[in-house]
Amino acid sequence: MVLSASDKANVKAVFTKIGGQAEEFGAETLHRMFHAYPQTKTYFPHFDMGKGSAQIKSHGKKVAAALVEAANHIDDIAGALSKLSDLHAQKLRVDPVNFKLLGHCFLVVVASHNPALLTPEVHASLDKFLCAVGTVLTAKYR
Amino acid sequence: MVHWSAEEKQLIASIWGKVNVEECGAEALARLLIVYPWTQRFFSNFGNLSSPTAIVGNPKVRAHGKKVLTSFGEAVKNLDNIKGTYSKLSELHCEKLHVDPENFRLLGDILVIVLASHFGRDFTPACQFAWQKLVGVVAHALARKYH
Numbered sequence: 001m002v003l004s005a006s007d008k009a010n011v012k013a014v015f016t017k018i019g020g021q022a023e024e025f026g027a028e029t030l031h032r033m034f035h036a037y038p039q040t041k042t043y044f045p046h047f048d049m050g051k052g053s054a055q056i057k058s059h060g061k062k063v064a065a066a067l068v069e070a071a072n073h074i075d076d077i078a079g080a081l082s083k084l085s086d087l088h089a090q091k092l093r094v095d096p097v098n099f100k101l102l103g104h105c106f107l108v109v110v111a112s113h114n115p116a117l118l119t120p121e122v123h124a125s126l127d128k129f130l131c132a133v134g135t136v137l138t139a140k141y142r
Numbered sequence: 143m144v145h146w147s148a149e150e151k152q153l154i155a156s157i158w159g160k161v162n163v164e165e166c167g168a169e170a171l172a173r174l175l176i177v178y179p180w181t182q183r184f185f186s187n188f189g190n191l192s193s194p195t196a197i198v199g200n201p202k203v204r205a206h207g208k209k210v211l212t213s214f215g216e217a218v219k220n221l222d223n224i225k226g227t228y229s230k231l232s233e234l235h236c237e238k239l240h241v242d243p244e245n246f247r248l249l250g251d252i253l254v255i256v257l258a259s260h261f262g263r264d265f266t267p268a269c270q271f272a273w274q275k276l277v278g279v280v281a282h283a284l285a286r287k288y289h
Contacts, residue, residue, distance in 0.1 A: 035267040036274045104251055108258045108270060115259035121194045123255070124177040 003128055008074045010125035014110070015071040017117055022068055025109050027060025033105040040098055067106070070133050078136050089140035096141070099134030106130060144279050146221050153272040157257060157265070158218045166260065167211030168204040170253045172197050178248055184241060210249070217280050224283045232287035243285035250277025 003011075018025060034041050034049055034056075041047070047055045066084055073080035088094060107126060111118050118126070146154075175182050176194045185191065188202040197203055213231065220227045235241045254273050258265045 032267045032270055036271050104255075105270075107255050108265075111255045111259035112262050112265050115262070118255075118259060119194075120173050120176040120198060123173060124194075127177050 001128060001131060003074065003125070003132060006121075007125035007128055010122045011071050011074060011129045014117060014122060014126055015068055017114070018110070021113070022064040023057075023061045025060075025106070025113070026062070026064030026067070027057045028109045029102065029106045030056050030060045030063065032108060033102055036105065037098075037101045040101060043092070043094055043098075063102070067130075067133065070136075071129070074129070077132055078139065081133065081136050085137050085140050088137045093141070094137075096134070096138040099137060100131075103127070103130030103134060143222065144224065144275075149268070150272040150275065151221060153269045154218060154221070154276055157261060157269060157273065158215070160261075161211075161257070163211045163215065164204075164208045166253070166256055167207035167209070167214075169207070170249065170256045171207030171210060172200075172203050173252045173256065174245075174249050175203065177252065181245055181248065184239070184245075211253075214253075214280065217276065217283075221276075224279050225286060228280065228283040229287060232284050235284055236288040243281065243288060246281035246284045247278075250274075250281050253277060 015022065031051070031053075034044075041049060044055075044059075047053065047059075049056070066081065069080050070077045078085070107118070107123065107130070110126070172194075175185070175191060175197050182191050185203075185206075188200060188206075190196040190200060191203075216227050217224045235243075254270060254277060257273060258270070261269075
């Protein structure tokens with residue numbers, strides 16, 4: 001699966017449009033994921049899962065920052081997320097299936113906040129991008 | 143039998159009551175064909191699917207999307223017997239249509255995204271939970287008679 005020039009342009013445009021809301025979107029993505037897919041909470045047994053949780057906010061910020069970084073270096077996502085990839089392989093070892101769930105919830109957040117932004121073409125590009133990020137983060141698992 | 147809490151039933155019904163089945167169905171199917179282009183393999187007789195614009199405007203896609211979502215409504219009306227509701231459709235998708243059940247999961251997730259885009263903040267995390275559960279149960283029921 002390859003990101004075309006128009007995919008890259010679409011993804012960059014999304015993150016430009018989202019701008020400073022990225023952190024909020026990151027937190028809401030996690031919140032939705034934990035609620036829609038309770039098994040994902042098993043990676044965060046120490047988290048307060050309530051609404052407005054400071055831990056979810058803080059972790060959402062990290063997740064958003066990584067997505068923004070990947071979008072800003074979209075020609076070399078593997079390079080941009082290399083350290084994160086090591087971390088997930090050696091320490092976190094989050095099962096690969098969960099990146100799809102996170103990606104899906106991110107799309108739900110974008111759709112619910114900014115439906116006009118998520119045209120079918122942009123939806124396709126963003127979905128591909130999120131898949132690519134998941135692939136990079138699990139690339140060194142074995 | 144799947145257990146639905148009163149809250150889940152209410153969340154499902156309240157969203158479904160406001161869904162424009164024709165529009166949402168058309169949009170969900172179009173997005174499936176656009177976001178996961180390999181799903182076009184089942185619709186070779188649908189005419190022009192050569193671009194997102196063509197797909198969105200394709201009258202066969204719109205009509206079939208409406209048909210699919212109308213059928214989904216049967217699940218909403220029969221939450222306590224989704225298995226029975228889709229028994230014949232499951233056989234059809236296996237024996238005649240030869241559709242990989244993974245496609246039901248893909249369409250279900252696309253439907254959730256379409257609902258989120260239509261309902262915005264009203265599509266709360268609790269709402270999403272109920273609907274993810276529903277699309278999962280429907281996908282499972284449609285795959286159940288495969289052999």
